[in-house]
Amino acid sequence: MTWKSTMQPAGLTLAALGLMGVSLGASAQDGDRHITLASTTSTQNSGLFDAIIPQFSEASDIEVRVVAVGTGQAFEIARRGDADSLLVHDTAGEERFVAEGYGTERADVMVNDFVIVGPSDDPAGIADAQSIEEALSDIAEAEAPFASRGDDSGTHRAEQRLWDAAGITPGGEWYRELGSGMGPTLNTAAGMDAYAMSDRATWVAFDNRQDLELLFEGDEALFNQYGSLLISAERHPHLKHDLAEQWHDWLLSEAGQAAIADFEVKGQQLFFPNAHAD
Amino acid sequence: MPDDANAFQTALALILGLDPDLIGIVTLSLKVSLSAVLIAALIALPLGAAIALWRFPGRGVLIVALNALMGLPPVVAGLAVYLLLSRAGPLGELGLLFTPGAMVLAQVILVLPIIAALTRQQVEELHGDYREQLTSMGVSRARRIPTLLWDARFGLATVMLAGFGRASAEVGAVMIVGGNIDGVTRVMTTAIVLETSKGDLPLALGLGIVLLALVALVNAAAHLVGETARRRVG
Numbered sequence: 102m103t104w105k106s107t108m109q110p111a112g113l114t115l116a117a118l119g120l121m122g123v124s125l126g127a128s129a130q131d132g133d134r135h136i137t138l139a140s141t142t143s144t145q146n147s148g149l150f151d152a153i154i155p156q157f158s159e160a161s162d163i164e165v166r167v168v169a170v171g172t173g174q175a176f177e178i179a180r181r182g183d184a185d186s187l188l189v190h191d192t193a194g195e196e197r198f199v200a201e202g203y204g205t206e207r208a209d210v211m212v213n214d215f216v217i218v219g220p221s222d223d224p225a226g227i228a229d230a231q232s233i234e235e236a237l238s239d240i241a242e243a244e245a246p247f248a249s250r251g252d253d254s255g256t257h258r259a260e261q262r263l264w265d266a267a268g269i270t271p272g273g274e275w276y277r278e279l280g281s282g283m284g285p286t287l288n289t290a291a292g293m294d295a296y297a298m299s300d301r302a303t304w305v306a307f308d309n310r311q312d313l314e315l316l317f318e319g320d321e322a323l324f325n326q327y328g329s330l331l332i333s334a335e336r337h338p339h340l341k342h343d344l345a346e347q348w349h350d351w352l353l354s355e356a357g358q359a360a361i362a363d364f365e366v367k368g369q370q371l372f373f374p375n376a377h378a379d
Numbered sequence: 380m381p382d383d384a385n386a387f388q389t390a391l392a393l394i395l396g397l398d399p400d401l402i403g404i405v406t407l408s409l410k411v412s413l414s415a416v417l418i419a420a421l422i423a424l425p426l427g428a429a430i431a432l433w434r435f436p437g438r439g440v441l442i443v444a445l446n447a448l449m450g451l452p453p454v455v456a457g458l459a460v461y462l463l464l465s466r467a468g469p470l471g472e473l474g475l476l477f478t479p480g481a482m483v484l485a486q487v488i489l490v491l492p493i494i495a496a497l498t499r500q501q502v503e504e505l506h507g508d509y510r511e512q513l514t515s516m517g518v519s520r521a522r523r524i525p526t527l528l529w530d531a532r533f534g535l536a537t538v539m540l541a542g543f544g545r546a547s548a549e550v551g552a553v554m555i556v557g558g559n560i561d562g563v564t565r566v567m568t569t570a571i572v573l574e575t576s577k578g579d580l581p582l583a584l585g586l587g588i589v590l591l592a593l594v595a596l597v598n599a600a601a602h603l604v605g606e607t608a609r610r611r612v613g
Binding site: 142146166169181285287307310 | 465466467471474476477558559560563573576577578579580
């Protein structure tokens, strides 16, 4: 809790708050060592951050405050200068972020993969598909209900690229764009016996599967690269660039990579560090 | 459904176990929403009374606007406050985004119209009964405000509780401006959204039951205070 931390002068409302002992958190100059990290729901919901951030905080004395949103919103938060650091999974978008001058550096951190889940009786018969293209074609041909994130998140963008690669423009009654996070999408898919594409981390940690099962996995096209970005000090001089850089460097360091590899849910490793793959 | 029974067990275990995370979340929820109601009331009670007493051009429009704002979607209030407090926004310098202060501000915007609009209506009715007497005593309009607010206090307590209900129940605004940061800006409603998205429905529902119990507790406390005061007044 940060209720105890220092007050800052900021007008009448805030003074009134101060009277109630309400602290307003958080500015760079009061010397508190925390950064705001904009990241995705998959890293948060799977519990990865709960496992690795305490290790970083202990080593560095820096608190990491995670705002977990869709990748699209995470980019927007960082663009507006509201987060010190960014960890997302949309390599094309990340490279654009750097090219536009908002980011100064982008590095591979880890991969996980996407899986296709669906009702256990598998009406479209995707379980024996040879590739993700074939699996998606089966679903489209059978016009089996498919629950799409539809929220411009990294997962949604990846799903759109996969439909594209399969030469399908999904649409119609069976293709349902939910505009929701991964968890809510799985909740909805479970409720209406629909197929859905999920990152493995969220799926493994997800508790409300009802009749859903993992039906298709393993195609290389389903690999999901996470990248860490440093935000431009020129565009946003007020951010805590030094602390953010320490976090970024730690993620890529041996200690950080080992922490990621050690994280397991239900006995399964979910994220595979690959900062030094090449 | 076994889940429903689970939820009650979960709620009970959460309450009885005095889970420190839960206590932190509950405390923050109460602090944010009670602060918001208090600040909103400081502005809205005199504002509502003033609108009740004065006649001025545009008064009708103002009343309609206040009534309409009672239906302001929390997510819209949250978005507006986000844009205001974002570094790229006009108040970005304050560094308030993703702090409890931002959450209070968003909830003040949600609660203020409710308290102002209902106060206006209550005070106007009361003033109808008091007008002749107050006029014969030569009390100026500005001086009437404290008198009327005081005599309407039991009704206004209910108005404030309505505001508290709105603040403690909303999730759209605090999610956007608070960011649901663990241990910093996570409140009951955003925790419920998070657990739902993890598919842990019993825990989510359990938290919902705890929230409901909490709101009931605040209402019971207000009722008790009100009853005691009423008895004393006779």
